[in-house]
Amino acid sequence: MKRFASFHAWSFSRLITALLVSSEARLQIYLHHYQLMRDVLMFRMGNVEDHHTALTVSEWRDVLQGKLTKQGKCGSLAEMRTATIERVLGPALRECGIYELHGIPVPADGVPRTTRTRGQELTWEVAEMNFRFELCSLDTLASGLSRLEKCMKCFPGPLIGPDLSEGRKGFAAIASSERLPYLLSLAHLMRDWSYRPRPESVEAAEANEATSWSPDQITAFKRQVAGYYTQAFYHFFG
Structure with missing residues (x-):
């Protein structure tokens, strides 16, 4: 229980940084993907037994870009980040009944606009x-x-x-x-x-x-x- 609070505090702090430090166009992509994954992320945050290492700001940016599975050039930093994301978020996706990802990431031209108020x-x-x-x-x-x-x-x-x-x-x-x-x-x-x-x-x-x-x-x-x-x-x- 002690690690539960500490781990999630740093997770949310880094998620906020990833959300706020971005251009308007990228923010729209981030907000849309966050809304698609919100239930999965809430499920994971509520799991007291989850002791994975907190994601970095760069890894959260990849998540918000819809990169939830291992990808990128072999041995590259991008591949290592996405491999970590898959390891950390994969169990939560499966627990929520999501075994295959369809339509994520959403192409930039297919992202519906999130209003300022909703953002x-x-x-x-x-x-x-x-x-x-x-x-x-x-x-x-x-x-x-x-x-x-x-x-x-x-x-x-x-x-x-x-x-x-x-x-x-x-x-x-x-x-x-x-x-x-x-x-x-x-x-x-x-x-x-x-x-x-x-x-x-x-x-x-x-x-x-x-x-x-x-x-x-x-x-x-x-x-x-x-x-x-x-x-x-x-x-x-x-």
Whole structure:
């Protein structure tokens, strides 16, 4: 379970980089292939027993270009990358009942356009899952504990495949009173983190204290929790 969170955090981080660092024409190809493979990728991300090495940014670019099987000149870097992709994603494809790939990659002139709004929704989904896995990974390193279920109390909804409506819940809720329970849950985890110094407010926070807080108090608490989180993240991950 410890490797589960860490592995998927880096997978999502690299997938985001591959999605964002591209031209508009290539982005349309990437978004279309991502949507075709989304269910397979979600299945793989949800497999706790999957301990494959995370794909690199270059390998994710190949995936988003639709290169899911070994190909390229013998001994070339392209062949090695696609061989890794086939080894990593092949089991998930088969588990989803896909034994032969037809129509992938989609020719550039056959790619339907993904609207800007839909593209933003898909990018948010990947980025949100990345943040959730990163928090779980950081908690594992900082506390030395494996407690995925407790980490998930910091977020609304499931770890994988969050609903778009969750973009206005949890830490992103408009009302500070709605953010507070999630901030308290995170602060409660932080009390076991080895990184020092830890803010006094985090030390004193209890996960069941979500009453009698003023908006100003919540804002100040949020800044201390966020500041401690980012410094701990830098300390452990550089």
